[in-house]
Amino acid sequence: MRSGEAVIEIKNLGRVFKRNRALKGIDLEIKRGELFCIVGPDGSGKTTLIQTICAILDPSEGAVTVEGLDTVKKASLITSRIGYMSQAYSLYEDLTAEENLDFFAKIRKVPDDLFASRKERLLKFSGLSDFLKRKTRHLSGGMQKKLALCCNLIHEPDILILDEPTLGVDPLSRRHLWQMINDYHSGGKTIVLATSYMDEAKRCDRLAFLLEGGLVACDTPGAMGDLDEVFLKYIRPVDWGKIPFPAREAGGDVIRVEGLSKRFDGFTAVDGIDFTVKRGEVFGFVGPNGSGKTTTIRALCGIIPPSEGSIEVAGIDVASSPSDVKGRIGYMSQRFSLYLDLTVEENMDFFGQVYGVDTETLRARKGWLLETTGLAGKGNTITKEVSGAVRQRLALGCSLLHNPDVLFLDEPTSGVDPVSRRSFWEMIGALAKTGTTVFVTTHYLSEVEACTRVAFIHQGRILAVDAPKKLKALYGKETLEEVFIHLIEGVHDTSGPR
């Protein structure tokens, strides 16, 4: 087996799901030992392509061979040689970390003696050794991904296939995952992965760019040039148009948090945090998975009562009158919280009416929203049929219909392509100019650079709050990502391994 020979050959591949075409006319060769990356916007066919390579999805047209084996006729021979980490949850959440690892080793027929040594090495490398007895559902998102990767490395497959392995993972866990991926790749193994992070795509040997099920480019990152530019070439950025909200006066504190703590039986999620957010600011709230971000947002929105401390949002004491605050805020989670079986317009009507927007105003704002989502005249489209990027814009719009004082965004751009992400952030900026305050969490630290101020939270405590420029100057770092990793690792250096 020499390196350089084609290990995966894809010829004129097409796939149709009922009425939807997911892939068309794909021709690709992936060479042995390559670190191969698949990029493309949401819904471009990345997952379908990956599942076809894994021989768990049959092509409608064309053929795929892995190690010279046809994915339709020799599926079982292929699956025994590959490792595949799906984008969906791939672990048994009621089993402990160790039980999952044992189970995957057993079904992969790993001999006991080999298993023992590999297990020890993998656990040490991934930093999961201390969490072996913990149920998988109680591991943080980053640890779950690391465990899922371990479960797919335990049989040391020649080909490792990863579908967005770092999606929704904090920068530190992302760095660990990449250390594991690079380490495995350095042993001469072939790795194919899909990602929505352009910095990850740049690290790969070659990358394929998918768009609407077709292959538009395949080359080395160097030859492709700036990937954001490549995306811009194919995806039209959205013009958000004129935001139809009356401008508010900026200045003054709109969020004031003092000594906020939240404990869940025996476990402290948020541990005495203080911060203020000024009206019209874009406030970034950044931390590893499980650091207390979501708990803080929920407390600010009045969904969960704080154990201690005071919270004031838009002049309302949230702890004492949690229901009053709800009309003054908007909330959009990473799951987009739209009703997928309703039409686009029914969703807008629902959210507008729930927040008591009067008919006249709602009609005007709906018109704007349909325009900016490119759905003008298509208001009766069923929501699940529109693409991920449009759905994200729609969800943002729905949370804005009642013109809230403060908009909370919980990982709003997770898994969205760079162009849509950029235009999303332009919208956020424009919104802040009208005096709406935006409170946002994200794992894309490059996005946070655009925030007015940013807070880093870890283990329920705030490590630093300031403007991005000042933070970078203070710690002498080039990027916020470096600041973040510096801060988190600093905590671990002083408090020792947990």
Added chain:
Amino acid sequence: MILPALVKKEAKEILRDPVTLGVAIMLPLVMLFLFGYAISLDVKDISMAVYDQDRTQESGSLIEKFTSSGYFKLKYRLDSNKEVDDALNRGRATVVIVIPPDFSRDINSFRKTGVQVLLDGSFSATAMIVSNYAAAIVNSYSADLLKRYLGKKGVTMVHSVEAVPRVLYNPPMKSVNYIVPGLFAVLLMAFPPMLTALAIVREKERGTIEQVYVSPISPPVFILGKTIPYAVIAFAEMLLVLAAGVLWFHIPFKGNIFLLLASSVIYVLTTVVIGLFVSTVTKTQLGAMLLSLIVTFMPSFLFSGFLFPISTMPYMLQLYTYFFPARYFNDISRDLFLKGVGLEYLWGNILFLAVYAAALFVLVSLRFKKKITR
């Protein structure tokens, strides 16, 4: 070995969800008690009303004959035809006896007379029984009159033929003895498939199934790994309802206990494999629950002969009942409990269940393709 790893993993997942497991085990027991008490085909304490237009000693003794039989309870005495209609319309009385004004005069002057027995026939099965009881009581009253008359004439010996019934298999004729053994078949067809139906669908919903697809697990091994733990749970459910039937409802058990347990194991495997079949054809847990209800619980209730005798069904429906395993186990269970017959009578049914389970297992294994379907 992959199979033990699969069984172990499945068992751990089940055990770590004690609420579901508890419900799975307790629900059949709860249903056994509900149905065991609620469904009674025994007819007694029938509410009766009387419109006695005669009001004599003769009419009084006829009424007395009804109430002393133990089957009828005198609830109302009525005074007009309007009240008679009313009592039946409002459902106050199941049966109304109307005694004509010249009842005693006709008897004493040896004229033919009759009493009217009005019945609420809405539920025909009960009405039939009540009608038969009423006719028998009136006949016996009439025979008494004849004896008395002949006695007066000096005749003491009368030729009469009496039917001597001897009830086999369920001498006290308690319907609970018939219902409960049938319930074993129905309950075990209702709950284990519903629980098992979630087994594969859950992995589809969570996404873990994709890891199974890319692993070297072969479909029959995967299905067997799902079958074994759920069959163990189903067998525990079976033991529990059997124990409750014998110890609480005092259902007499006449047959061979090992034969019952052995056929239970086969039946339980059948029901679990049906659940797995449902699990391979559905995509969501909700769909699996509903489908399992439709293909298992409902037909087992209707077409097993548990409540509604198969022999009285239209011929086409009788053929239909042969598709449902509950029918076969219903026979096995009743025959073992009430008749105490042995393998020589039951081997056909047991063989059918075994073949059914095996064939369905093969079908499920073939249906379980290690490919994504959307």
